[in-house]
Amino acid sequence: MSLFTRAKSALRTLLGDAPEPATPLQGRVVRQPGVEPGFSLPAPRQLDLRLSSRESIARGTLRLTFEPGSGPDAEALFAWHPGQHATVIFEADEAAGLRRETRIYSIWNRPAEPPGIAIVIRCVPGGRATRVFESLPIGDTLPFVGPQGTFALRTPLAPRLVFAATGTGYAPIRAMLVDLEARGELARRDVIVLWGLRSQADVFAEAELSTWAARYPRLKHTLVLSQPEGAYAGPVGRITTRLAELRLSPEDTQVYLCGNGQMILDCFAILERSGLRRETGHVIFEKFFDAPLGGISGAALRP
Numbered sequence: 001m002s003l004f005t006r007a008k009s010a011l012r013t014l015l016g017d018a019p020e021p022a023t024p025l026q027g028r029v030v031r032q033p034g035v036e037p038g039f040s041l042p043a044p045r046q047l048d049l050r051l052s053s054r055e056s057i058a059r060g061t062l063r064l065t066f067e068p069g070s071g072p073d074a075e076a077l078f079a080w081h082p083g084q085h086a087t088v089i090f091e092a093d094e095a096a097g098l099r100r101e102t103r104i105y106s107i108w109n110r111p112a113e114p115p116g117i118a119i120v121i122r123c124v125p126g127g128r129a130t131r132v133f134e135s136l137p138i139g140d141t142l143p144f145v146g147p148q149g150t151f152a153l154r155t156p157l158a159p160r161l162v163f164a165a166t167g168t169g170y171a172p173i174r175a176m177l178v179d180l181e182a183r184g185e186l187a188r189r190d191v192i193v194l195w196g197l198r199s200q201a202d203v204f205a206e207a208e209l210s211t212w213a214a215r216y217p218r219l220k221h222t223l224v225l226s227q228p229e230g231a232y233a234g235p236v237g238r239i240t241t242r243l244a245e246l247r248l249s250p251e252d253t254q255v256y257l258c259g260n261g262q263m264i265l266d267c268f269a270i271l272e273r274s275g276l277r278r279e280t281g282h283v284i285f286e287k288f289f290d291a292p293l294g295g296i297s298g299a300a301l302r303p
Helices: 003-015 128-135 167-182 206-215 239-245 261-272
Strands: 027-030 039-042 045-058 061-067 085-090 101-106 117-122 141-148 160-166 190-197 219-225 253-260 283-288
Touching (some): 061 128, 085 128, 101 117, 101 167, 160 167, 160 239, 167 190, 167 206, 206 219, 219 239, 261 283
Parallel strands (some): 160 190, 160 253, 190 219
Antiparallel strands (some): 027 039, 045 061, 045 141, 085 101, 085 141
């Protein structure tokens, strides 16, 4: 069963006509071909989270933080692995002719990085989610279901970790990097971060990446712009070109990918030439949008 199918099944269970009450987190084992025998993932549950902050971090890009309520009956926030995502529910509005819809967003932060959970969204003019996120008053709530997905760091960690992302696909990778730093792993292994964006106005969180690179000599990061504006001396093009330039081996490397479906496919083809395949657990990925990948399953993240 694909991840997208499992997510829909979980949502049907949680959001049916008679939804089950929230239950304590229970570990479950998720298996993927070629990955270690299994790793424990907390079961998803639904709860209302209140918007606590909204920040514009780049052109058409918002970072929103949501927290549990503070009353005596407020539920505790669900636990998650860095890299996982959550579903936001937009209830039906008959007066406006809107049906119930959901959107899936990667979680920007690690659980020990308070407060609450943060998501990064790319604003889509006229999009329903964009309208809600831009206008939702601070303190108002939205229903979330989480955590979801199997995009998480695998153990044991390889000596070399490669992360490649496009656009807001950097969000779950950023959560992984924060977690790696907290565990002291950025100082103990080679880490390569490739991040593709359209132009300078779309860049966010680069200062944090530069700080890590200065602090940890074994961490290298490359920001690649596909359509830079004006004078720009940095790398131009696609991150797949940079990925193809790396000398990688399945003996010591794990690769984590997050981006649109075509980017994922292009990366697969490049990595397979080095013997790195998703079937053997060397490549872990999350794809944007519900685009077909020739039978390859991955979570669908929508704006």
